Amino acid sequence: MPSANAIPFFPTAGALALRLAPLAPLSFAAARLARSLGRRHPALFKRLGDQTGKTFLLDPTDLPFAFLLSPRPEAPGLKAVRRSSAGSWDARIAGSLAALIGLVHGAYDGDALFFSRDLVIEGDTEAVLALRNAIDNEEIDLARETAALFGPFESVALRPAHGLAALAARWTGVAFKRPERGTWE
Amino acid sequence: MTVGQALELVCPAGTPAALRAAVEAGAHAVYCGFNDETNARNFPGLNFSREEMAEAIAFAHRHGAKVLVALNTFPRAGAFSQWSAAVDDCARFGADAVILADLGLLEDASRRHPGLRLHLSVQAAAANADAINFYVRTFGVKRIVLPRVLTVQEIAAINREIEAETEVFIFGGLCVMAEGRCSLSSYATGKSPNMNGACSPASHVEYREEGGALVSRLGGFAIHRVAAGQPAPYPTLCKGVFEAGDYKGHVFEDPVSLDAAALIPQLAEAGVTALKIEGRQRSRAYTEAVVRSFRRALNDHAAGRPIAAGELRALTEGQQTTAGAYRKTWR
Numbered sequence A: 001m002p003s004a005n006a007i008p009f010f011p012t013a014g015a016l017a018l019r020l021a022p023l024a025p026l027s028f029a030a031a032r033l034a035r036s037l038g039r040r041h042p043a044l045f046k047r048l049g050d051q052t053g054k055t056f057l058l059d060p061t062d063l064p065f066a067f068l069l070s071p072r073p074e075a076p077g078l079k080a081v082r083r084s085s086a087g088s089w090d091a092r093i094a095g096s097l098a099a100l101i102g103l104v105h106g107a108y109d110g111d112a113l114f115f116s117r118d119l120v121i122e123g124d125t126e127a128v129l130a131l132r133n134a135i136d137n138e139e140i141d142l143a144r145e146t147a148a149l150f151g152p153f154e155s156v157a158l159r160p161a162h163g164l165a166a167l168a169a170r171w172t173g174v175a176f177k178r179p180e181r182g183t184w185e
Numbered sequence B: 001m002t003v004g005q006a007l008e009l010v011c012p013a014g015t016p017a018a019l020r021a022a023v024e025a026g027a028h029a030v031y032c033g034f035n036d037e038t039n040a041r042n043f044p045g046l047n048f049s050r051e052e053m054a055e056a057i058a059f060a061h062r063h064g065a066k067v068l069v070a071l072n073t074f075p076r077a078g079a080f081s082q083w084s085a086a087v088d089d090c091a092r093f094g095a096d097a098v099i100l101a102d103l104g105l106l107e108d109a110s111r112r113h114p115g116l117r118l119h120l121s122v123q124a125a126a127a128n129a130d131a132i133n134f135y136v137r138t139f140g141v142k143r144i145v146l147p148r149v150l151t152v153q154e155i156a157a158i159n160r161e162i163e164a165e166t167e168v169f170i171f172g173g174l175c176v177m178a179e180g181r182c183s184l185s186s187y188a189t190g191k192s193p194n195m196n197g198a199c200s201p202a203s204h205v206e207y208r209e210e211g212g213a214l215v216s217r218l219g220g221f222a223i224h225r226v227a228a229g230q231p232a233p234y235p236t237l238c239k240g241v242f243e244a245g246d247y248k249g250h251v252f253e254d255p256v257s258l259d260a261a262a263l264i265p266q267l268a269e270a271g272v273t274a275l276k277i278e279g280r281q282r283s284r285a286y287t288e289a290v291v292r293s294f295r296r297a298l299n300d301h302a303a304g305r306p307i308a309a310g311e312l313r314a315l316t317e318g319q320q321t322t323a324g325a326y327r328k329t330w331r
């Protein structure tokens, strides 16, 4: 497992450029991703139990915007927001983009990031734990999930998605693809 | 146990994904529990449904690993059938053992499932040979998970006087009280770790950043304030900072984690059968890293090579480790 000390930060130049970018297209893509994730990983909602009604502010501290996640089983939502207009949330999970994505990919341990202060948690701790555990069990690969947005062309889109993820990883240091592990049946 | 026999590595799994990661990383046995009050790690989003447990046991068996199911809380009065039904399910799914703490449940399981292997949970706090022999003779318990309050010499003395295997904690979070007898969390939250299954339940924990410092509260009590850049601890009261007379600091225990990798040869010499890694509440990344490291350590020990210790510090609470009571230096 990579050491928490080695977590990269998103390049400042990139973050500055993103400050000017409109959030609507990002929100559109994020919403589609959330719906697709919900369809492909229904067990997420089971693990979340009564926490599906909560709203989470996912806050990549090295980016100029954050995401509001509402994991409702009937209509999961994910929306990009400016911090100043994020509105109300039940729990905030903040850290560098690489730390947050590394958690989704199971590359980092949430408690270890909390101990090292690379991860900040605020608000409803129960909801945060439920979300963390639910995601950890799903063994999600965000590059694969993005490819899945192409429906029947998923297998065709997977190679370019992983290629793009590798390219973006080289530039930003963020692992957009899940590290390869065993696949025992 | 015969000295010189290979040590068994018993690894934690809070989810089916963590169980698979543990087995792939070289666990000889994995311990886990159901997603209810029968389990002393009854945390939100964690643990196994009945269906997941049956699948997990089948998966582990396909890959030559054992599954030990922890039903290690104390049944609430009037709700015994919930615990008893959990034992039935473990027997039905082919669990390799159940880890129990309660006398009534041990009696029930030994009577109704004579073929089911019983392990005594650390929660039972059996810390001397007489207590252990009582469990062995009365219920046929095959293995005792020893409390984390014993020195290596005491463990060796116990092993000389009992007819059962012993399992000891080798790595992970430390609960400093004689197991099953701590009321700190119950006092602050109204929920008992021993009956509801969670010390410092997340529903009662609050973190807040105050002027760069991280303030943790449990049930409304501020239990520590950590300056920016300093390692954060779990929100457990035993690791809190309190004022007692003129003293202000960690009254019970510092926020450190157990790492007894360097003591593997001595523990083997003391007749221990199995080494247990704590951390069912942790992610599969933790499970994978810790299990892999300890499996390597056991292989090194078996081959007579020196054991690399301390490589897992970044994963631990307080980012500091201790050999705990194995080398006792009480405050």
Ligand code: SF4
Pocket (backbone or CB within 6 Å): B174, B175, B176, B177, B182, B183, B184, B185, B193, B199, B200, B236, B237, B238, B239
């Ligand atoms: S407060 Fe500390 S000693 Fe007490 S049960 Fe919790 S972890 Fe164990």
